[in-house]
Amino acid sequence: MNSIQTHFSNYLETVINDANLTYQIPKIIDSFTAITLSKNEHLVSEGSVCNTFCFINSGILQHSIVVLGEEKTTYLGLKNSCTTALKSFLQCTPSRKNIKALSTCELLVINKNKFKQLLKNNLAFHQFYYNLIENQIFLIDDYRIDLLILSPEERYQKLLKNEPILLQKVPLHYLASFLGISDRHMSRIRKNIK
Numbered sequence: 001m002n003s004i005q006t007h008f009s010n011y012l013e014t015v016i017n018d019a020n021l022t023y024q025i026p027k028i029i030d031s032f033t034a035i036t037l038s039k040n041e042h043l044v045s046e047g048s049v050c051n052t053f054c055f056i057n058s059g060i061l062q063h064s065i066v067v068l069g070e071e072k073t074t075y076l077g078l079k080n081s082c083t084t085a086l087k088s089f090l091q092c093t094p095s096r097k098n099i100k101a102l103s104t105c106e107l108l109v110i111n112k113n114k115f116k117q118l119l120k121n122n123l124a125f126h127q128f129y130y131n132l133i134e135n136q137i138f139l140i141d142d143y144r145i146d147l148l149i150l151s152p153e154e155r156y157q158k159l160l161k162n163e164p165i166l167l168q169k170v171p172l173h174y175l176a177s178f179l180g181i182s183d184r185h186m187s188r189i190r191k192n193i194k
Helices: 003-016 019-030 086-091 112-121 123-149 152-162 164-169 172-179 183-192
Strands: 033-037 042-044 053-058 061-067 070-077 081-083 098-101 105-110
Touching: 003 019, 003 053, 003 105, 003 123, 019 123, 070 081, 070 172, 086 112, 105 112, 112 123, 123 152, 152 164, 152 172, 152 183, 172 183
Parallel strands: none
Antiparallel strands: 033 105, 042 098, 053 081, 053 105, 061 070, 061 098
8 A cells, every 4th residue: 555545544534433443444435546636637628527536645626616707716625635526526417616736736536437336335434434534524514603703813723723734835815815814814814813
């Protein structure tokens, strides 16, 4: 097993959280293929079908939409996480968003057929997917509530506390968009909060 596969195996064990299912992890790993995306290369572009579900071994994937000619960041996929344009991937419909690499990304990817086979035939993968989706729903719920009840400064401070790596690795305008803040306001916040 190479280092990416070992990293993925550790991630799977953590998310599955059931020692009785670890024997099925090698079958999951064998179903994924390693690829590299260069900076600004797309995993999927709006209007095309997303053909892969991926584990991010390194790099950052930006999910975005274009609203009135302006790019809006909806999500940032970080190292040691999984991502896709889920509806497009599962239903073979055109994606409503772009997913692009903000830096060189090392990924492990799986196509829909292998994904569905694992989901049906591998209890560890089924448990992994269930836990992953459940955790994502918790995050989305928290994010939506934060947008409604926290001030821009408080959202920035929460990001600073929970995801400090983003502040080092992601350009300011992507973070501002993700937090629902203008670039100018974000600059003021960063200046006032250290």
